[in-house]
Amino acid sequence: MFLISIFQFTIFSSALPVPPPIPVLPLPTSPQLSWQLSEMALFLHFGPNTFTNTEWGSGHADPSVFAPMDLNVTQWVNVAKENGFSRVILTAKHHDGFCLWPSDYTDYSVKSTSWKNGSGDVVGELAEAAAKAGIQLGLYLSPWDRHERVYGKTIEYNEYYMGQMTELLTRYGIVKEVWLDGAKGENEKDMEYYFDDWFSLIHQLQPGAVIFSDAGPDTRWVGDEAGYASNTCWSLFNCSDATIGGTDTKYSQQGDPFGHDWVPAECDVSIRPGWFWHKDEVPKSGLDLLDLFYKSVGRNCLLLLNVPPNSSGLISDKDIEVLREFTELRSIIFSHNLAEKAILSGSSTRGGLNDSRFDAKNVLEEGIYSYWAPRKDQSSWVMYLDFPDLVTFNVLLVQEPIQMGQRIIRFHLDILTENGEWQKVAKGTTVGYRRLLLFPEVETHGLRLVIDKSRADPLISYLGVFRDPFTNTNIVDSTNVVPKQDFRYRLLSKIQTKLFGWLQSSF
Numbered sequence: 001m002f003l004i005s006i007f008q009f010t011i012f013s014s015a016l017p018v019p020p021p022i023p024v025l026p027l028p029t030s031p032q033l034s035w036q037l038s039e040m041a042l043f044l045h046f047g048p049n050t051f052t053n054t055e056w057g058s059g060h061a062d063p064s065v066f067a068p069m070d071l072n073v074t075q076w077v078n079v080a081k082e083n084g085f086s087r088v089i090l091t092a093k094h095h096d097g098f099c100l101w102p103s104d105y106t107d108y109s110v111k112s113t114s115w116k117n118g119s120g121d122v123v124g125e126l127a128e129a130a131a132k133a134g135i136q137l138g139l140y141l142s143p144w145d146r147h148e149r150v151y152g153k154t155i156e157y158n159e160y161y162m163g164q165m166t167e168l169l170t171r172y173g174i175v176k177e178v179w180l181d182g183a184k185g186e187n188e189k190d191m192e193y194y195f196d197d198w199f200s201l202i203h204q205l206q207p208g209a210v211i212f213s214d215a216g217p218d219t220r221w222v223g224d225e226a227g228y229a230s231n232t233c234w235s236l237f238n239c240s241d242a243t244i245g246g247t248d249t250k251y252s253q254q255g256d257p258f259g260h261d262w263v264p265a266e267c268d269v270s271i272r273p274g275w276f277w278h279k280d281e282v283p284k285s286g287l288d289l290l291d292l293f294y295k296s297v298g299r300n301c302l303l304l305l306n307v308p309p310n311s312s313g314l315i316s317d318k319d320i321e322v323l324r325e326f327t328e329l330r331s332i333i334f335s336h337n338l339a340e341k342a343i344l345s346g347s348s349t350r351g352g353l354n355d356s357r358f359d360a361k362n363v364l365e366e367g368i369y370s371y372w373a374p375r376k377d378q379s380s381w382v383m384y385l386d387f388p389d390l391v392t393f394n395v396l397l398v399q400e401p402i403q404m405g406q407r408i409i410r411f412h413l414d415i416l417t418e419n420g421e422w423q424k425v426a427k428g429t430t431v432g433y434r435r436l437l438l439f440p441e442v443e444t445h446g447l448r449l450v451i452d453k454s455r456a457d458p459l460i461s462y463l464g465v466f467r468d469p470f471t472n473t474n475i476v477d478s479t480n481v482v483p484k485q486d487f488r489y490r491l492l493s494k495i496q497t498k499l500f501g502w503l504q505s506s507f
């Protein structure tokens, strides 16, 4: 009996290939996949607030304040492109109600300014420049509108909002993301937004666009404006358990291992303290951005970094400098995957060892469409890396082929010690599109990635080990994998806190 089945297996395995494993629901849609692959987007907060030194404009600023003397959207797009941001999202209308395009439904727009004698269109210019550079376009249309007089009248305002949405989604070519939030001032007029009508309209007019909000439907707010996702971050979610404007932070940050909707998280954060440009504010450092990258893109999310153009209509030199630093850091750390030096093997291979479609080596190929798959019904799932020479590293990168569903629940990384024993150096929960783990630097000849728990057979599309010489990973707790701030920085902020406390108490 045993002999017969081996015989049959050999015949069948050499004759016909085993098909790929069955995907596990929920799965991403095509626009959601395209969104996830874009990894980083640049947010552009721009409008009258840029000129009035405000964050939430009252809606009563004179339109003439909007006077960018050197507005150049090609510069914005180039800054995005040169620094690895593959989409830009513009505040076409912020809460003040001012429209950066000449809407037919209001005069509170670029039409009423002296910029280009009232014949300009920021949305149109950006759409054109982005398309030319191969950068994707996203638009933010604030539901809360502090200028429009019909705001507060449910039917009228929903008509107004959908009229404007239609303008934005029919005049400017392909739009890849529509961004809306539940922000609303206290004591603001009570009214209902017809979200379901809006979402249907958006999907009709731009079938390739994802809709962002606190509750999806396509991508969810991560729940904080610090740009951090949780260590555990599922793209699975229940939209019905979330409301726009009433976010449960923990649920949004972690997602839901039992969620029936695919709604990955987007981490929005500003390079400066405010969302709009203010003369006296300074940007974060390149290292700060690297830390944000680890905690957003490195936790299965998209990083939406706000870089606000200044009142000249240009992205400030200081911000550009910091973005270049960030790009340089990433390129030094990630350009060299040490795993390429290793001999790779899996604890088992779907279709047998000779089926290259599921071979362990596939994890060195970039992208999500080639992957390692273990044989069915295994009790353990391990990938081994043997290095001919000692390698030194402190960063692990793991990716899942998310078009097949998000599967891995828990995993850990072991290294081979000098006396031939396995030693655990890092562990994590959830992988998803892209997972980065930091841990104190190790030196070894061999390592293994062990999948401890998975919703279905785990699949791995990319595996990398890198050396980050900039982040002090020696003070990172590997049981927690949250990178802490650099020691000098912590000391400095301790001194600052002390000083601040002392100043406060003496006045």
Ligand SMILES: *[C@@H]1O[C@H](CO)[C@@H](O)[C@H](O)[C@H]1NC(C)=O
Pocket: 072, 074, 075, 078
């Ligand atoms: C706009 O910026 C781009 C890129 O920085 C530059 O090449 C171009 O000359 C600028 N255009 C104007 C009119 O200044």
Ligand SMILES: *[C@@H]1O[C@H](CO)[C@@H](O)[C@H](O)[C@H]1NC(C)=O
Pocket: 116, 117
């Ligand atoms: C704006 O209008 C003024 C007077 O109508 C004209 O002199 C000027 O050339 C115009 N500027 C632009 C940029 O069209």
Ligand SMILES: *[C@@H]1O[C@H](CO)[C@@H](O)[C@H](O)[C@H]1NC(C)=O
Pocket: 237, 238, 241, 256, 258, 259, 260
């Ligand atoms: C999400 O929905 C699933 C059923 O589809 C359910 O099992 C799960 O408990 C829900 N999550 C929460 C947080 O209620």
Ligand SMILES: *[C@@H]1O[C@H](CO)[C@@H](O)[C@H](O)[C@H]1NC(C)=O
Pocket: 310, 311, 312, 313, 314, 315, 316, 317
């Ligand atoms: C805006 O940034 C540009 C650099 O891109 C700079 O030349 C200009 O002076 C800045 N404008 C203001 C008002 O700071």
Ligand SMILES: *[C@@H]1O[C@H](CO)[C@@H](O)[C@H](O)[C@H]1NC(C)=O
Pocket: 014, 354
């Ligand atoms: C697998 O491939 C190797 C070398 O390519 C070959 O020698 C071996 O016979 C193959 N085994 C099977 C079962 O096809």
